[in-house]
Amino acid sequence: MSARSPADGEERLILAMGGGGFTMEPTNPLLDDFVLSLTPAKEPRVLFLPTASGDTTAQINAFQARFADRLCVPEHLSLFRLADAKRPLAATVSSQDIIYVGGGSMRNLLAIWKAHGLDRLLLGAWRNGTVLAGLSAGAMCWFQGGVTRSSGPPEPMPGLGLLDGSLTVHADGEPERLPVWLASVRDGTLPGGWALDDGVGLLFAGRQLQRVVSSRPGAGAQRVDAIAGELVRHRLDPELLGDGPHGPLGGTDDAVEELRRVNRLRRGIGGGRG
């Protein structure tokens, strides 16, 4: 919403979620509110990319249901219905404070982005300080590699490489993925990295892991590396979002509540795009 200057490395934020957010936690807004808190913008522009799902209406509706009455300007970009788009891709991508990528097929996601040149635009947005967030395929895509079920059985595949290491998601929800990832890390097909349960997010500042957060008690994460052919695993304890002392939400003051009310009125309660 404001003119951007190229962000320093540490101001480049990526939140990678193993699962969670509005598509998977319709009654739990903790991760999505955390995403909104990552930008200094008072009323951030949030662009949702549902590409990995084939732009399903279900994902787009869930996005609007979560963000339409929050203090932000939500918008989605469908690469299957570009005839509806009002602006060129580059203008749409470069004008956001947050870009949020949904789950689905990682293989299709990256291939379709590449076909439209969106991979380059997203790299540019990250460099300019736009917060990148995503879950599942929309989280693994930022790393050097991940484990996808795009063709059925889980298999390793390369990502965009903005972040070092590899990522595997739904470690608790889809247990068949984890062994494939561990084997890929052990044999060097994928670099070492992180395995995330549903509800857990890794926040990177630049290429450095800054925080491990969670929307669910009990959800976990681990760091795994192959050292001399052996897997070395470290458990990470996520900070639970919401009411803890480290939570980003804290108490909202009256002014923010007032702004939210005005915002809701302006768009119409539960309304669609602004």
Next chain:
Amino acid sequence: MERDSSLLDDYVLSLTDSPRPRICFLPTASGDADHYVVRFYRRFSASCEASHVSLFRRDQGAGGVEDDLATHLLAQDLIYVGGGNVVSMLGAWRAHGLDEILRKAWRKGVVLCGPSAGSLCWFEEALSAFHGAPRGVPGLGLLPYSNCVHYDAEPERRVEYHRFVGDGMRAGFAVEDGVALHFRRTRLQRVVSSRRDGSAYRVEPADDGVVETRLKAAYLGADAQAPPSPAASSAPGSRRRRIARRTTAHKAAATRPAGPEPLPA
């Protein structure tokens, strides 16, 4: 899969020489939209061995065909590609190796068809409109021409296509809604239509713009006259009309149904 007419679907089924054709639907360009898959089965499952491939649902065991895609597609009589966004579709196809499989299927004699993005994809170049900015998109290149669709439905398409061909896009075919180009190998055999007044157009570069030649389509409806054979339809009397760049008004009287040049694959 026009909502109000099955004439084009019936026509393409007739090209398979099979009493109960095996037909596979690729809804990739729509993002594998459920309603489109349902529409396909409603139209074809009674008369065909119908299946579909979803490249977005394979992780959920809901991808239609789950075994080897190549084996399945090469065993079809007809592959039907749905409309949507051609760039997204080609990207996803390449990621799953479908581009090579479809080339093989074509060489093997599987009939390939589709509307809109499902037409553009077979050509060397396609004119695709994006958020107001048209651009040339490389297709699979089975047909060594360019292609422009929705020629009547979106008036700016003609201006844009003329400009692109005038500026170096290869010569090709523009097609109105309801009209289909039937190629055998790389040669245009027939132009058919589910509408009485449908037309396609051959558009070629010329010194000061482009030449657009109208190709009158044969109406496929029940009261249609017997379709002209390809030989008869290349009768003399074809007239070409030179069209300057960026001209929108167009009236061309004559027909020229035969293909531009035979280029056996």
